[in-house]
Amino acid sequence: MVSTQRSEGMHAFFDGYVHSMSTFKQFVEQYEIAMSTKIQKEFLADYDSKYKVIKCISEFDWEIQFQQAYTNSMFKLVQNEIRRLLYCHVIPLTEEEAGAAATMGIPCCHIFKLMSFKDMKVINERYILRRWRKDVVRRHSEIFFAGGYPHMxxxxxxxxxxxxxxxxxxxxxxxxxxxxxxxxxxxxxxxxxxxxxxxxxxxxxxxxxxxxxxxx
Incomplete structure (x- = not known):
């Protein structure tokens, strides 16, 4: 927890489980409950992503790619960028002018706008990141705390x-x-x-x- 961002993430994770007056014993017990709850939420989210289909909002073939590959929560973020296409204007730049850009793992509306401008039907699979795919088995979800079993x-x-x-x-x-x-x-x-x-x-x-x- 050396960084502010990581510290804030920890506070959000344990919010409602521990507080400044919690004993170390209470922290251990509540940690197991917090982890168990988190795992259950991930199981539910994985189930929704596999069996509940979010309809596409466009006729772009590459939206279907994201629909089939990404979890529902990430696909919704992709759709947010697609909606922004209506208000997005792209001016082509040279590679030197454009420089380097980084996103949170999904293409931004400017990229989608350029793809539609160039009439691109599909997006290269390397831009569909593995960490957001719903067909990936995440081994950490199998972690189970025996001490927390009574709270399941x-x-x-x-x-x-x-x-x-x-x-x-x-x-x-x-x-x-x-x-x-x-x-x-x-x-x-x-x-x-x-x-x-x-x-x-x-x-x-x-x-x-x-x-x-x-x-x-």
Whole structure:
């Protein structure tokens, strides 16, 4: 926390969890809760980015590129720059006159304006940064603090239970191509069921569970 910016980021992160009178023990407990809450929010944001599509606001092909690649929150920022195209005027400069420019990771409205002026259909993939992509698995999201488990929501506890079942199955199948393909086929069918999930399927599943419990 040597810089003001980093210090302010820490204050924002722990706002509502710790204060100037918190003990070290309270800090450790609240730190685990804060991290758990942050991870849950990231899971929700990742889910929204994968299964909730934000409609394009233009007919530019490169907007579709960003829609398919970027998380919803970053795609909204891209769309903000697209909206600014109406008020943007670009005067072409030489490379020496333009100099170097840096952005937060998304093209600004001036770049988009120039692309439309030159009738560019797509944007080079190197300008779609990996850190904002929704198809990237971020390993830090798997960090889990055992001490914070009692504070987890029931939904997140269930997520961890399902994750453990999956891990056990893959461990049991490891080393056998036939077993791994068996799991893959079952997961493909399960994924299809989840994509087409509806109230009728939920009712049938509930009946199946109750029947199995009664049998036990």
């Amino acid at each position: 929501t029931d939904e997140f506890k269930k997520f961890k239970e399902v994750e453990c079942y999956f891990q056990e199955c893959t461990n049991m199948a490891f080393g056998s191509r036939e077993k791994m393909e068996f799991i893959q086929r079952r997961l493909a069918a399960l994924k299809n069921d989840l994509i087409n999930w509806n109230d009728t399927m939920a009712i049938n599943e509930s009946i199946t569970i109750n029947t199995e419990q009664d049998g036990d």
